[in-house]
Amino acid sequence: NFSKDSKFPSDTHSYKLLPLIESRFVQHLNRFESTELDLPYPDLQEYIADMNVMMALIINGPVKSFCYRRLQYLSSKFQMHVLLNEMKELAAQKKVPHRDFYNIRKVDTHIHASSCMNQKHLLRFIKSAMKKYPDEIVHMEGGRGQTLTEVFEDMNLTAYDLSVDTLDMHADRNTFHRFDKFNSKYNPIGESILREIFIKTDNHIHGKYFGHIIKEVMSDLEESKYQNAELRLSIYGRSMDEWDKLALWAVSHSVYSDNVRWLVQIPRLFDVYRTKQQLSNFQQMLENIFLPLFEVTINPSSHPQLHLFLQHVLGFDSVDDESKPEHHVFNLDSPSPARWCDDNNPPYSYYLYYMYANMTVLNHLRRRRGFHTFVLRPHCGEAGPIHHLVSGFMLSENISHGLLLRKAPVLQYLYYLAQVGIAMSPLSNNSLFLSLSFLLLFQTKSHWLGPDYNKEGPVSNDIRRTNVPDIRVGYRYETLCEELHLITQAVRTQELDRIEEEDGLSFTSSQ
Secondary structure (H helix, E strand, C coil): CCCCCCCCCCHHHHHECCCCHHHHCCCCCCCCCCCCCCCCCCHHHHHHHHHHHHHHHHCCCHHHHHHHHHHHHHHHHHHHHHHHHHHHHHHHHHHHCCCCCCCEEEEEEEEEEHHHHHHHHHHHHHHHHHCCCCEEEEECCCCCCHHHHHHHHHHHCCHHCCCHHCCCCCCCHCCCCCCHHHCCCCCCHHHHHHHHHHHCCCCCCCHHHHHHHHHHHHHHHHHHHEEEEEEEEEEECCCHHHHHHHHHHHHCCCCCCCCCCEEEECCCCHHHHCCCCCCCHHHHHHHHHHHHHHHHHHCCCHHHHHHHHHEEEEEEECCCCCCCCCCCCCCCCCCCHHCCCCCCCCCCHHHHHHHHHHHHHHHHHHHHCCCCCCCCCCCCCCCCCHHHHHHHHHHHCEEEEECHHHHHHHHHHHHHHHHHHHCCCCCCCHCHHHHHHHHCCCCHHHHHHHCCCCCCCCHHHHHHHHHCCCCHHHHHHHHHHHHHHHHHHHHHCCCCCHHHHHHEEEEEEEC
16 A cells, blocks of 8 residues: 555665666766666667568568468467367356356456546536535636636536536547547546546646545445456656656555556657647656656655555556657657757657667666566557557557557567467456556466466466366467467578578589
8 A cells, every 4th residue: 555665675876877768878866876887778770670670571472461361360260269169168167166257357458547437437426526525626717716616607517417418428439540539538528627627636636536536446446356457647748746746646645456556658749848848859758757767766765655656557658649640750860859859749669669768777777676667558550650560569568459450461460479478377368468467566476367377388277266268278379389380480491491592602602
């Protein structure tokens, strides 16, 4: 719990760090100097070269045909598996006492904290707040404080007028592929002022209402016992104190639960902040995001609330409208973050590389200090160019969306292999295998998954805990081994052919 940990690990070393990757300069953190610690990070030149190789593979005709046919084969193979083994799997599940879908551990991984409650819950909370806090000043307008009653009077609304329909926060079919309509659904009754009052952490009432409703959601999760969630909160990178404000909100309102962990999403809105003169270059945005994390990792007492909050943070997400045009292509000629003063937004791959590179350095440091590390799981492949998915495959643990994978058989095949590999650990029928990172902060892997969870194949599975039949785990393991064997054999054959060709050329030249 946030309130339990009041002691901070001390560090007898001082560090000279390279937390911000752009030009190999050394950033002196306040009050820390002398000993230099070399923390590795991915090389930019190698990243761009590998990205170019991936892009070439995607448009290569024979490779596309191979991956497409292989995906068709795998789909047919799974259908055959279901036809042959469906009844056996159901029989195996029915033999397990107590377990069914509702009492195995599940983790919802793609939930924004602002929309973690259903419409009825939010409506009920708003009506309750209007009765409990009618005279509480919740908003400043023209230098004058407005009470909750006055806010609703300005909109000509009463508690009686409110309904699920007037709230209008349900995502219908019109919101898909339309980021603007999707974003507008976060405004209750279409009013941004209500979004600020009820579902923001940093407002005039310090996120009081938002904290209350999050705690109600947490209470519901704890009551269901087996349901867990990863909720997303935002850090924008506009100022250095954003982390401290967010952590203060979490700790002061005790938004803590064993059933909830946080993912921090970073909107790609540098162009908006640059236009408003809030940032002078992209390097400043990186510093605002990462320097507080380095400081609190080295000296937890420098940001005590942030240290407590980070114990419940799993990793980072990158979000924005992917369909917006990108005016630059990321290559070795691209300006470094310190020289990126353009009003245009950096491309997706630029954002992702510098996030990942800084996270890598931070994770090395956190591992040395005995803290858990972070993962990168961005929104990716919902719209926009295909190279977004290439960057996501190269840099992230996994992605959200991936709708455009259907247009790139090569990437679809690669993502398939990566996902099947992760899914070898059975959790909630593996439909939410991303949530394995949820367990990184727990000492309960054996309790959730069984004592042999880290082994390969059916021996890793304990159906009494996972409700996953051994037949299904065996099918997944055999399929993964078959695909990897196919690829390695092809590479080995190609390498032998190359060696034979070189030997033949050498023999010919010697004659």
